[in-house]
Amino acid sequence: MFRLLYVLLLTLLVAFGQRCTLTPSGGDDGPQFLAAAASCDTVVIPVGEEFNIATRMNMTGLTNTHINLEGTIRFQPDISYWTGNAFFFDFQDSITFWLLGGENIVLSGSGTLDGAGQAWYDAFASNSSLLRPIILTVYQAKNALVEDIHMVNSPMWFNLVYESNNVTYSNINITAVSTSKNTIANTDGWDIYRSDTVVIRDSTILNGDDCVSFKPNTTNVLVSNLSCNGSHGVSVGSLGQYAGIFDIVENITATDISMSNAENGARIKAWAGSDVGSGIVKNITFANFEVSNVDNPIVIDQCYETSSSQCSEFPSNTFIEDVWFNDVFGTSSGATVASLECSPDDRCSNINVNDLNLKAGKGTAKYECQNIVLSGNSVDLFPDCTET
Ligand SMILES: *[C@@H]1O[C@H](CO)[C@@H](O)[C@H](O)[C@H]1NC(C)=O
Ligand SMILES: *[C@@H]1O[C@H](CO)[C@@H](O)[C@H](O)[C@H]1NC(C)=O
Ligand SMILES: *[C@@H]1O[C@H](CO)[C@@H](O)[C@H](O)[C@H]1NC(C)=O
Numbered sequence: 001m002f003r004l005l006y007v008l009l010l011t012l013l014v015a016f017g018q019r020c021t022l023t024p025s026g027g028d029d030g031p032q033f034l035a036a037a038a039s040c041d042t043v044v045i046p047v048g049e050e051f052n053i054a055t056r057m058n059m060t061g062l063t064n065t066h067i068n069l070e071g072t073i074r075f076q077p078d079i080s081y082w083t084g085n086a087f088f089f090d091f092q093d094s095i096t097f098w099l100l101g102g103e104n105i106v107l108s109g110s111g112t113l114d115g116a117g118q119a120w121y122d123a124f125a126s127n128s129s130l131l132r133p134i135i136l137t138v139y140q141a142k143n144a145l146v147e148d149i150h151m152v153n154s155p156m157w158f159n160l161v162y163e164s165n166n167v168t169y170s171n172i173n174i175t176a177v178s179t180s181k182n183t184i185a186n187t188d189g190w191d192i193y194r195s196d197t198v199v200i201r202d203s204t205i206l207n208g209d210d211c212v213s214f215k216p217n218t219t220n221v222l223v224s225n226l227s228c229n230g231s232h233g234v235s236v237g238s239l240g241q242y243a244g245i246f247d248i249v250e251n252i253t254a255t256d257i258s259m260s261n262a263e264n265g266a267r268i269k270a271w272a273g274s275d276v277g278s279g280i281v282k283n284i285t286f287a288n289f290e291v292s293n294v295d296n297p298i299v300i301d302q303c304y305e306t307s308s309s310q311c312s313e314f315p316s317n318t319f320i321e322d323v324w325f326n327d328v329f330g331t332s333s334g335a336t337v338a339s340l341e342c343s344p345d346d347r348c349s350n351i352n353v354n355d356l357n358l359k360a361g362k363g364t365a366k367y368e369c370q371n372i373v374l375s376g377n378s379v380d381l382f383p384d385c386t387e388t
C-alpha cells in the first residue's frame, strides 16, 4: 500500500516536474537562463519573445533537462566582450558563446538561435585574426537531442560537438547570410571533435564553409538527409596536422545529401609533410549524394597543404582505408568531377567508387587519381592513377 502511494507520488513529481517560463529582462538574459536550466526540468523560451545573451553561458552538468525553445535567443554582438570572455578551446583556437552539457538533454522547439553574425562578418573583414564565437557547443554531454530549431548567422561555426556521446540533431534549419560585401567565413554547420555516436539528420543548411566536418576522434556518425547550399561539403578532416597527436575518424556514414553551389561534395583531407601528426581514417561511406554546381564532387587529399615534392618525401602518416563513394550524381561547376589524391607508399587502401554518374559543368568530365588502387563498378571512369 505504502509502496503504491510512493510510486504514485513519484509519478506525480515526474509528471509535474518544474516548468519555468522565462520573460525577457530587457537586459542580459544569460543569468536567468542559466539559473532556470540549473533548477527547472523544463525551461520555456516563449514564442514571440526575444532574449538577449550578453554574457557567456556555462550550462554544463545538466540532468534530464528540456529547453523548449519557441522564441528567439540572440547573442549580443559585443565583440570586445566575447573575444575576451567567451569559452576558449585549444582545438583550432575556437571560442564559443554557450557550453551545453550533462546527461539527457533536449533542446527543441520551433524557435531560433541568432548569432547576430553581421557585426562579426564586418569586423573579420578588417581583422583576419579576430576570434569569433561558435553559437552552440554540446560539451561533455551524454544523450542529447537538438531538434526542430533554426540557427541563423553564426559568427563562426554553428555547432561544435565536443567530447560528447550520443548526440542527435534533427530538423535543424541553418542560415548564414551577409547583407554587406563581407563574407560569412568559417560558418561550418557542424564540427565534431572527440565524440562518439552522433546523428545529424533531416536538416537544411545555407552557409559558407563545411556543411558537416568530422574532426579528430570522431566515431560512429550517421549524417542523413541534408540539403547543403553554398558550403564546402561534407568533410573528414583535416586530420594529422599536429606532430605527436594521433587522430581517428572511424565508422562514418553520410547519405542522402543534396549538395548545391559548393566547393566540395564528399571530401577527406589529411596532412603530409615533415613535422605533422598521424592517424587513421577508416570505414567511411558517402552514399547518394546529389551535386549541383559543385567544384569538386569527390575528393581525397592526402597531401593537404603540402607541396607535391614534400608529399613524396614525407607521405602522410594519416592512413585512409575502407572508403566508399557510392551513388554520387549530378553536375560539377567546371571540368573536375573527382579528385582522389593519396600520398605514395600505400597510404590509402580499399577505396571504392560505385555508381558514379557525374557530368561536368564545363568541358569534359575530369577524373583524377594518384597513388591509389581503386575498386568498384566506376573504376573505368578513372585513368590509370598517377604514381608519385
Ligand atoms: C563550467 O561550470 C562547471 C560547474 O560549475 C565547472 O566545473 C567548469 O569548470 C566550468 N567550465 C568552464 C569551461 O568554465
Ligand atoms: C584582431 O582580433 C584579435 C583576436 O580576437 C585581437 O587580439 C586583436 O586585438 C584584433 N585586432 C584589432 C586591430 O582589433
Ligand atoms: C541516446 O540519446 C537518446 C536521446 O537523444 C536516447 O533516447 C537514447 O536512449 C540514448 N541511447 C543510449 C544508448 O543511451
Ligand SMILES: *[C@@H]1O[C@H](CO)[C@@H](O)[C@H](O)[C@H]1NC(C)=O
Residues within 6 Å of the ligand: 150, 152, 173, 174, 175, 204
Ligand atoms: C529555413 O529558414 C529560413 C529563414 O531563416 C527560411 O527562409 C527557409 O525557408 C527555411 N527552410 C526550411 C527548409 O524550412
Ligand SMILES: *[C@@H]1O[C@H](CO)[C@@H](O)[C@H](O)[C@H]1NC(C)=O
Residues within 6 Å of the ligand: 171, 201, 202, 203, 204, 225, 227
Ligand atoms: C528530409 O528532411 C526534410 C527537412 O529538411 C524533411 O522535411 C523531410 O521529411 C526529410 N525526409 C525524410 C525522408 O525523412
Ligand SMILES: *[C@@H]1O[C@H](CO)[C@@H](O)[C@H](O)[C@H]1NC(C)=O
Residues within 6 Å of the ligand: 206, 229, 230, 260, 261
Ligand atoms: C541556395 O541559396 C541561394 C542563395 O540564397 C538560393 O538562391 C538558391 O535557390 C539556393 N539553392 C538551393 C538548391 O537551395
Ligand SMILES: *[C@@H]1O[C@H](CO)[C@@H](O)[C@H](O)[C@H]1NC(C)=O
Residues within 6 Å of the ligand: 194, 216, 217, 245, 246, 247, 248
Ligand atoms: C584520439 O584517440 C587516441 C586513442 O585513444 C588518442 O591516443 C589520441 O590522443 C586522441 N587524439 C585526439 C586529438 O584527441
Ligand SMILES: *[C@@H]1O[C@H](CO)[C@@H](O)[C@H](O)[C@H]1NC(C)=O
Residues within 6 Å of the ligand: 219, 220, 250, 251
Ligand atoms: C566501428 O564499428 C564496428 C562495427 O560496429 C565496431 O566493432 C568498432 O568498434 C567501431 N569502431 C569504433 C572506433 O567505434
Ligand SMILES: *[C@@H]1O[C@H](CO)[C@@H](O)[C@H](O)[C@H]1NC(C)=O
Residues within 6 Å of the ligand: 220, 221, 222, 250, 251, 252, 253, 283
Ligand atoms: C562501418 O560504419 C558503419 C556506421 O557508419 C557501421 O554501421 C558498420 O558496422 C561499420 N562497419 C565495420 C566493418 O566496422
